[in-house]
Amino acid sequence: MNKNKFTIFLFLIPTLIFGILLLYFVFYNVYYSFLDSSATVLVAKFVGFATYKELFSNALVVSSLKRSIIWAFVLIAGGNVMGIFFASLIYFLRNQKTRAVYTSIFVYPLAVSMAASGVIWTWLFNINDGVDYLFVRIGLPRFPWLDSPATAFPSLILVSIWVFSGLASLFYLASFQNVSKDIVESAKIDSASSFRILRKILLPEAKNAFIVSTAIIFIFALRFFSLPYVATLLNPYTETSVENLYVLYTSLSFSESSAESVIVMLIALVVVIPFALYGIKRWLAND
Amino acid sequence: MVNIKLNNVSKIFKKGKTEFKALSNINLEIPDNSFFGILGASGAGKTTTMRIIAGLEAPTMGEVLFDKTVVSKDDRTIIDPEERDIGMVFQNWALYPHMNNYENIAFPLKVKKWNQNEITKRVYELADILGIREVLAKRPGEISGGQQQRVAVARALAKNPKFLLLDEPFSNLDANARDDARALVKKVKNELGITTIIVSHDPADIFALAEKVAVISRGNLVQLGTPKDLYDYPSNERVAGTLGDINIVDFDLKEKNGYYDLIFENFIITGIKLNDYNDSKITLGIRPEDLIIEKSTEIDSNIETKYEGNTQKIGVFEADTVNYNQGSFSVVLNISGTKIKGISREPIFYGDKVNVYINKSKIKLFEYASKDAIKLNEEIERN
């Protein structure tokens, strides 16, 4: 190895160190999930899958895990639909400036912290002073939002759709813009309706956007922690698996927390690995 | 200065499972202080050759020597490009867009840690030679293509490199700027006396500049010689085409008293002597300027008195299409669908009857099967 080849390797080292640290955390979880470590156990011993069994028999854990997954899927559906909706509304605008303004309006919630969103929406969902105030005035029934088991969870999903639709629309907009302008122009000359252009020309090309936005939304959905945590301070109607981690951690049941981490990680990997491979393939193909 | 040598250099590019042989067994020696040209069609492997000399690619097999030092060998770069001390002008010039032109030229010197005064002196010296002093404060994006090219040349020369590599340096210039740029490169080369290698697909670059030329075709070195040798005696049909416009036509052979007639429809060339040629067909190459065309009048002029050299009248044909090009008219004859191009000094119009003469000393004969050149012996040419 000559001098220069070594120098260039130095460029990678810091990132590698931090990357390895992260991997170490992941494996640490796997390791601890097979022990019976907790604040009350002095010497942890190997218990195999016992902790997992315990977790799966804990109704609260199972329901929160279920909620995480439901959240992810509803958000993926809602986010993609709204993303396509916004992307097409923006795509058919002619003026570049207007396009940029609307794009920013739909994307900005990403810049608002989830904690702040939690604060804002908790108040907007307040059944006396929030949007219900308006509902009552115009003769609609009062909606229970976070105050009822049936609506608390869907209400938070709505907030998350507010946050992520703009992001999804970016991916769709990017893929629409990749479609040759000539094709769209000639369809317009043939007086095809915008809806038809969308359905026949733009959407068939949006497969990549769908894959990407689905994968990214999925990962964000698994990360949902601050929103439900702040919005409801561990309201049992909205609790997700990621918050459960925190509950288990603060109650110092280390192995349970690790085991649940592993489960969340596995769910994430199922989606992330194909996505990462897909991304890399594109990255290398463009070479 | 340095003597560059390529020994049996091959380059294979692998993309996934497919392999592509871009260069095969190239042997070249570029003597110190020469102006060396590498000519070839696009995709022939010229840039690859240059990148191997520069050290940006390693030869898959074979070795590159600078004088007696092996700089790369068998897929290994032994001396990195940054240590080879060369100047290179890329096909797209590759100037640093974020630096102004002064900084562009000064960059190699800053890297070498020259002091500020020396750098300034050197940059201005080069800027004066190349006539770019007024644009030094501007960025590459703000000046013309011709000026960018000069900046690139100045940057390449700044550190007094051992030799200079020019990769299609003129291809991004318009025709006028190209002539100026060629003259300038020649002047710089003469003033600085630096070994220079120029790579181009345009024979005009080579004729204007190079003392010696290597012709590369599909990764193979097909001919080496002076530009004039190559132009007049191309070693095969492809080299002939690479060096300039040429009509290539397959003729039937008919023997007559030890001499041959070359027959293509009513286009007949007589009195060619061939040794040991056993095919019934032969491929002939003739450059348009060696096919002389004039308006046919009632009284046929005596060609011997009109044209010097070994000129033979072929006959009277009809002009099919005519193009005017820089002082001459190129006239295309259509002989049963085959287009043959010649040159006239006077205006000719579509459908005109024309006399066609051929300069026999300039015809190039290739074996019909292999398309390799057949040596004509002098005596016959003068016949």
Add this chain to the structure above:
Amino acid sequence: MIKNKNTNSNINGAKNVKNVKRIIHNIILVIFSILWLFPIYVMVIDGLKSASGVLITPILFPAKSSLGPFITVTTALERPILNSIIYTVPTAIISTYIGAMAAFYFYKKARMINTLLFTIIAIATFVPYEITLLPLTKFISSIGLLNTYPGIIIAMLIFYLPTGALLMSIFLAVLPKTTLESARIDGANDWTIFNKVVLPLAMPGFISTFIFILIESWNNFFVPLVLVTTPGMNSASLALMSYTGGYGTLYNESFASAFIASLIPLVIFVFLGRYFIRGFQAFGTGRKG
């Protein structure tokens, strides 16, 4: 095209239909924009309400404005916002710069083993960081940095360095190869090429990545939640917790605090949002540039 037999009225009719469509198109956009901007609206009008205004007006309508709540929460959030700046600015600079170095390595060395390393980094970008709760806390406390600025910055770097490397890889991929090669010919080593050629050329991508990481880390709630043990070290998003409200609390301070805590990312978004958007698009589509 318009057929010959089309009469004038037909053309006018088509024009009218087109106009109606355009109006509907714009109305839909405006309605959704209002819905989307609604939280900003309530943050501003309710953050500006006095205590009496809170009592006599509902959340949705403005009252006589007073800077009182903003002044109160700004005083309270001053320290957390400063903390957040201390946590996120170094995180974003280091992640982007060091990430760009790694990206440069990958740019130069597209070999099998590096594809693998790159894959690991790509996956690391997507690890749901909450799952590292336990090992992260243990690691940071074992190096004695619990509840310290360096500890929190290191924790953030663990998550955002891979992001920086991934994003910068995507941005570096579009750099003109010959320009970097010409720097080598000019005698520059990798370090000089990186600082003098690569970074200036990739500056838009660099800014985009920096902003992306700055906003993401600013809004990171999790890392400070587990690593901060004293209120004095709270980040802005964490400090918001005390304004969550509930029955009986006055909402004006909640909204004012949400606004103040989000102000920096929002201002960045308004001024440099196009970079943020570009970064996200590159992030998702793997497009070069």
